[in-house]
Amino acid sequence: MIPLLQVQDLTVRFDVLDGLVHAVNGISYNLNEGETLGIVGESGCGKSVSVLSMMRLIPQPPGKIVAGQVLYRGRNLLDLDDAEMQHVRGKEIAMVFQDPMTCLNPVLTIGRQISEALVVHTGASWEDARRQTVRLLEMVGIPQAADRLGDYPHQFSGGMRQRAMIAMALACSPSILIADEPTTALDVTIQAQVIELVKSLRDRLGMAVIWITHDLGVIAGLAEKVIVMYAGFIVERGSVDDIYGDPRHPYTLALLKSLPRVDRSSHERLATIGGMPPDLVGLPAGCPFAARCDYRVEHCLQENPHLRSILAGHEIACWVDVAGRHEPVTGREI
Amino acid sequence: MDTAEAIPRVSLPVVEEVEPPPLTFRQLFWRRFRRHKLALFAAGVLLLMLLYAVGGTIFFSEAEANYTDTGLRLQGPSREHPFGTDTVGRDILARTVYGGQISLLIGLSAMVVEVLLGIVIGALAGFYGGIVDSLLMRFTEAMLNIPQLFLLIVMAKFFGGRIPNVELAGRTFSGSVIVIVLIIGVTSWMYLARIVRAEFLSIKENEYILAARATGTRNLGIIVQHILPNCMAPIVVSATLSVASAVTLEAYISFLGMGVQAPTATWGNMLDGAYNYVETAPWLWIFPGLLVVLTVLSINFVGDGLRDALDPRTLAK
Amino acid sequence: MNDNHVLVQVEDLKKHFPITRGIIVQRQIGAVKAVDGVTFDIYQGETLGLVGESGCGKTTTGRTIIQLYRPTSGRVAFDGVDLTTLAGEGLRHMRRRMQMIFQDPFASLNPRMTINRIISEPLRAHNLATPKEQIERVQELLRLVQLNPRFINRYPHEFSGGQRQRIGIARALASNPQLVICDEPIAALDVSIQAQVVNLLDELQDRLGLTYLFIAHDLSMVRHLCDRVAVMYLGKIVELAHKDELYDHPAHPYTQALLSAVPVPDPTVERRRRRIILEGDVPSPVNPPAGCRFRTRCPIGASCPDEDPQWRDLGGGHWVICHQA
Numbered sequence: 001m002i003p004l005l006q007v008q009d010l011t012v013r014f015d016v017l018d019g020l021v022h023a024v025n026g027i028s029y030n031l032n033e034g035e036t037l038g039i040v041g042e043s044g045c046g047k048s049v050s051v052l053s054m055m056r057l058i059p060q061p062p063g064k065i066v067a068g069q070v071l072y073r074g075r076n077l078l079d080l081d082d083a084e085m086q087h088v089r090g091k092e093i094a095m096v097f098q099d100p101m102t103c104l105n106p107v108l109t110i111g112r113q114i115s116e117a118l119v120v121h122t123g124a125s126w127e128d129a130r131r132q133t134v135r136l137l138e139m140v141g142i143p144q145a146a147d148r149l150g151d152y153p154h155q156f157s158g159g160m161r162q163r164a165m166i167a168m169a170l171a172c173s174p175s176i177l178i179a180d181e182p183t184t185a186l187d188v189t190i191q192a193q194v195i196e197l198v199k200s201l202r203d204r205l206g207m208a209v210i211w212i213t214h215d216l217g218v219i220a221g222l223a224e225k226v227i228v229m230y231a232g233f234i235v236e237r238g239s240v241d242d243i244y245g246d247p248r249h250p251y252t253l254a255l256l257k258s259l260p261r262v263d264r265s266s267h268e269r270l271a272t273i274g275g276m277p278p279d280l281v282g283l284p285a286g287c288p289f290a291a292r293c294d295y296r297v298e299h300c301l302q303e304n305p306h307l308r309s310i311l312a313g314h315e316i317a318c319w320v321d322v323a324g325r326h327e328p329v330t331g332r333e334i
Numbered sequence: 335m336d337t338a339e340a341i342p343r344v345s346l347p348v349v350e351e352v353e354p355p356p357l358t359f360r361q362l363f364w365r366r367f368r369r370h371k372l373a374l375f376a377a378g379v380l381l382l383m384l385l386y387a388v389g390g391t392i393f394f395s396e397a398e399a400n401y402t403d404t405g406l407r408l409q410g411p412s413r414e415h416p417f418g419t420d421t422v423g424r425d426i427l428a429r430t431v432y433g434g435q436i437s438l439l440i441g442l443s444a445m446v447v448e449v450l451l452g453i454v455i456g457a458l459a460g461f462y463g464g465i466v467d468s469l470l471m472r473f474t475e476a477m478l479n480i481p482q483l484f485l486l487i488v489m490a491k492f493f494g495g496r497i498p499n500v501e502l503a504g505r506t507f508s509g510s511v512i513v514i515v516l517i518i519g520v521t522s523w524m525y526l527a528r529i530v531r532a533e534f535l536s537i538k539e540n541e542y543i544l545a546a547r548a549t550g551t552r553n554l555g556i557i558v559q560h561i562l563p564n565c566m567a568p569i570v571v572s573a574t575l576s577v578a579s580a581v582t583l584e585a586y587i588s589f590l591g592m593g594v595q596a597p598t599a600t601w602g603n604m605l606d607g608a609y610n611y612v613e614t615a616p617w618l619w620i621f622p623g624l625l626v627v628l629t630v631l632s633i634n635f636v637g638d639g640l641r642d643a644l645d646p647r648t649l650a651k
Numbered sequence: 652m653n654d655n656h657v658l659v660q661v662e663d664l665k666k667h668f669p670i671t672r673g674i675i676v677q678r679q680i681g682a683v684k685a686v687d688g689v690t691f692d693i694y695q696g697e698t699l700g701l702v703g704e705s706g707c708g709k710t711t712t713g714r715t716i717i718q719l720y721r722p723t724s725g726r727v728a729f730d731g732v733d734l735t736t737l738a739g740e741g742l743r744h745m746r747r748r749m750q751m752i753f754q755d756p757f758a759s760l761n762p763r764m765t766i767n768r769i770i771s772e773p774l775r776a777h778n779l780a781t782p783k784e785q786i787e788r789v790q791e792l793l794r795l796v797q798l799n800p801r802f803i804n805r806y807p808h809e810f811s812g813g814q815r816q817r818i819g820i821a822r823a824l825a826s827n828p829q830l831v832i833c834d835e836p837i838a839a840l841d842v843s844i845q846a847q848v849v850n851l852l853d854e855l856q857d858r859l860g861l862t863y864l865f866i867a868h869d870l871s872m873v874r875h876l877c878d879r880v881a882v883m884y885l886g887k888i889v890e891l892a893h894k895d896e897l898y899d900h901p902a903h904p905y906t907q908a909l910l911s912a913v914p915v916p917d918p919t920v921e922r923r924r925r926r927i928i929l930e931g932d933v934p935s936p937v938n939p940p941a942g943c944r945f946r947t948r949c950p951i952g953a954s955c956p957d958e959d960p961q962w963r964d965l966g967g968g969h970w971v972i973c974h975q976a
Binding site: 042043143157159160187188189190191192193196214215216217218219220221240241244245254255256258259260261262263264265266269270271272273276277 | 704705811813841842843845846847849850853854868870871872874875876894895898908909910911912913914915916917918919920921922924926928929931932933
C-alpha cells in the first residue's frame with residue numbers, strides 16, 4: 001500500500017533583497033492513512049514554509065520550489081494546474097492556521113463560508129449544505145449551532161473561531177488535515193479543548209493529521225511519528241516514543257533538556273543551547289547545527305550529514321551518535 | 335547625586351555576535367531620496383536660488399538696488415539692466431537679488447515660528463489629553479476657521495506702522511518684515527499642530543513609552559527624548575512645505591500693499607509695483623513672478639521627495 | 652530566601668477601566684473590572700509567580716502595583732511606603748527601586764535610540780551618574796546580561812528578540828532596583844532562547860538579591876523559576892501556595908483544570924493523563940458572575956452558594972478561595 005502522502009526532496013528558496021534564503025533543504029517523509037505526524041522546530045526552521053509550498057500557497061516570486069515532488073495518492077501536487085490544485089485544497093487536504101482570521105472572511109457569516117465550501121467542493125445544494133453546516137458546528141462543539149450560522153467571525157471568541165475554522169476544514173471530509181500552529185495563540189485550557197476535539201475527530205473520521213508546532217508538549221500528546229527540523233533540514237525522525245525517550249540528535253537532545261516540566265520539581269538551571277539560529281541566507285558548509293553543538297567533531301564542519309537510520313524507523317542526520325553519552329531525558333531506561 | 339553601587343564583576347561568557355548594521359537611518363534616507371529624480375532636480379534649483387539671492391550681493395550692493403534714477407524708468411531688458419528697470423528707475427535684477435533675500439528670509443523665519451508653535455501646542459495637546467487637549471484643540475479649530483488672508487490683512491493693518499526698523503547683518507530691514515514673519519507664523523501653525531498631536535496620540539500608546547514611565551523619566555523627558563524624535567518625518571515635511579506657503583503668502587500680502595514697505599524690496603512688493611503696468615511693462619512682474627514660482631515649485635517637489643524618503647513604514651523596522 | 656521581610660504588600664487592589672459613552676459629555680456606563688480585589692505579599696528575595704489565562708488581570712496587576720496605572724482602590728505598600736498616596740516627584744523617585752521588564756522585545760525599546768541611551772535612561776532620570784560614568788555603567792550592564800559592550804551604539808532593530816530582551820533587562824537593572832516585575836518576559840521568544848533568558852534572570856537574582864514578580868502563562872516555566880505561585884481568574888486570586896505544594900496538590904478546581912491542560916513533553920505521561928476539560932469560554936470582565944467567579948465553568952460549582960467565597964488557610968502558606976476546598 002503506497003503512503004497517502006510522499007514528500008520527496010522538497011527544496012524551497014526565497015529570493016529576497018539580502019540574498020537567497022534556503023528555507024527548505026531537501027526534506028522527505030511519508031504519511032500513511034490515518035497517521036498523525038508532528039513536525040517540530042523553532043521559528044525559521046522551515047516547518048511552515050514546507051507545508052505551505054506543498055499546498056502551493058507560497059507566492060512564486062519571491063518563493064521558488066526548486067526541487068522535489070509531493071505525491072498525494074500517487075499524483076504530484078506540484079505538477080497540477082491551478083484548477084486541479086483548488087480541487088485538492090479543501091476537499092482532499094485541508095489546512096488550519098494559527099490565526100483563524102487568515103481563513104475566515106470577516107464580512108461573511110460563518111454559516112455562509114462553511115456552506116460555500118460544501119457547495120463548491122461536493123456539489124451539494126445550499127439547503128443540504130446548510131444542514132450539514134449545522135451538524136459540523138455541533139461536531140466541533142459550538143453550542144446552539146443552528147442559531148450561530150448567521151454570526152460573523154468577530155462575534156466568536158478565539159477558541160470558537162478555531163473550532164469554526166476546523167469545522168470549515170473538515171466540511172468535505174478531507175483525507176489529510178494540516179494544522180500550522182493552530183493553538184499557539186490560545187490559552188492553555190482552550191488549547192486543551194481544541195486538541196481533544198481534533199483527537200476525537202481524527203479517530204472518528206480516520207483522518208491523517210500533520211501538526212506543526214514548536215511546542216514539544218503538544219506533540220507528545222498528539223503525534224505518532226515526529227520530524228524535528230532545523231535550518232530547513234530534517235535532523236531527526238522517528239516514532240514519538242523514540243524521539244522523546246531516546247533522542248539521538250544533539251539538537252533534539254538539547255531542546256528536550258532545555259524544557260521545564262510542569263509535573264516535575266526542578267532544582268537546577270535549565271540546560272541551554274548556546275549561540276543563535278543560523279542565517280538562512282548564508283548557510284555554512286557542513287552541518288547547520290555544528291556551531292552550537294556540544295558533540296561536534298571536525299567532520300561536522302566540513303560535510304552536511306544526510307539522514308541515516310540508526311534503529312528501525314528512527315533516523316538522524318548526524319555524524320555522531322549521542323546514545324549513551326547523556327542522562328536519560330524522560331526517566332525511561334535506554 | 336547618587337552614585338550607583340558597583341555591580342560585582344561577572345565572568346559569564348559573552349553571547350552571540352551581532353551582524354554589522356545593514357544601513358543606518360541616514361543612509362537609507364539618502365538612498366531613497368536620490369531615487370526621486372524630480373526632487374533631486376528641484377533641490378538643485380533651490381540651491382541655485384539661494385546662491386542667486388545670497389551670492390548676487392557680490393555683483394550688486396544694496397545701495398545700487400535702491401538707486402533711483404527716474405531718467406531710466408520703465409526701460410525694457412538691456413545689456414546694462416538685464417531685467418529692465420522699474421517705475422523709479424531701479425535695476426530690477428539687483429532688486430530681485432535683495433528682494434529674494436527678504437522673501438526667503440521671511441519664508442524661513444515664518445517657518446521657524448510656525449514649527450515652534452505647532453510643535454508646542456500639538457505636543458501638549460497630544461501628550462496630556464483631557465482638558466488640555468480639548469482647550470487647545472478648540473483654540474486651534476477657532477484659528478482654523480478664521481480665513482487666513484483676512485487675519486493676515488487685519489493684523490498687517492494693525493501692526494503695520496508700529497514696529498521700528500531693524501539692523502541685521504549690515505542691512506536695514508523695515509520693521510514690517512518682522513511683522514509679516516510673525517503674522518504668517520501665527521496664522522499657519524494649526525496644520526502642523528494637528529499633525530503633531532495625531533503623532534503624539536499614536537506614539538504615546540507604544541510600549542516603550544510605558545517603559546520610559548516605568549523607568550521614572552519625567553514627562554518633559556518623554557516628550558523630548560522619546561516621542562519627538564519619532565515624529566520628525568511629518569514635521570520635516572510640513573516645515574519644508576510651509577516655507578513655500580510663507581513665500582507665497584508674503585507675495586499675497588505685499589501685492590495687496592500691506593506687506594513689507596518701501597524701500598525694502600521683496601518679490602511680493604515688486605509684483606505689487608507692477609500692478610498698473612501689467613501689459614505695458616511686463617518685465618516688471620515676469621521676473622519676480624518667475625522667481626517666486628520657481629522657488630515655490632522647487633520647495634514643493636523637495637517636500638514630496640522628503641515625504642517619500644522619510645516614509646516610516648519602510649525606514650524603521 | 653530565608654528573609655521573611657515583606658517587600659511589597661498588596662491589599663484589596665482594584666483596577667477598573669471605565670467604559671464611557673457620549674459625544675459632548677462622557678457618561679460612564681460600565682467598567683472592565685480587570686483587577687477586582689487582590690491581596691498578597693511579596694517577600695524580599697523571592698520570586699512570586701502570578702499565573703492565569705488571558706483576561707485574568709495579571710498584567711494589569713503588575714502595572715498597577717508599580718503605579719503605571721493608578722489603582723481604583725486599594726493599597727500597595729513598598730517597603731512600608733504606601734505608593735497609592737504618592738504622586739508626582741515622590742512617586743517618580745520611588746521608581747528607582749522598582750522596575751519592569753516587558754513582554755514584547757520589539758515594542759518596548761525605542762527604535763530611534765541607541766542601546767546606550769536606552770539602558771542609561773534610568774541613570775539620567777534619577778541623576779545617578781555623570782555622562783562619563785553612564786557609559787561605563789552601561790558597558791558593565793551589557794556584560795552583566797552577556798552582551799558584548801562593543802555594540803553600545805547600535806540600534807534595537809539590529810539585535811535578535813532574545814538579545815533585545817537582555818537589553819530590556821539591562822535597562823531594568825540600571826538603577827539597582829529592589830523589585831523587578833517581569834511581565835511575560837519570555838513569551839515572545841523561541842524555545843531555545845527562553846531557557847537562556849530564564850537562566851540569566853535566575854543568575855541575576857542570586858547575584859544582586861533581586862525580588863521578582865514573575866507574570867506568565869507558561870506554567871512549566873513558572874514551576875521552574877518561582878518560589879511561590881498565585882493563580883488568578885477574572886480579576887481575583889483563587890489560590891496561592893509554595894510552588895511544589897501548588898503543582899502537586901492544587902486545591903482550587905480552576906488550578907486543577909489549568910494544570911491538567913498543560914502539555915508535558917513526554918508521550919508516556921501524556922498517554923496516561925486524564926484531562927479536566929472546562930466548558931465554554933472565560934466570561935467577560937465587564938460583567939463577572941456574582942459570587943465565585945469560576946462558578947459558571949466549575950466542574951463542581953453547581954452546588955455553590957451565591958456569596959463571595961472566603962480565603963481559606965490550608966496550612967503551610969497554602970491559601971485558596973473556594974467554597975468547597
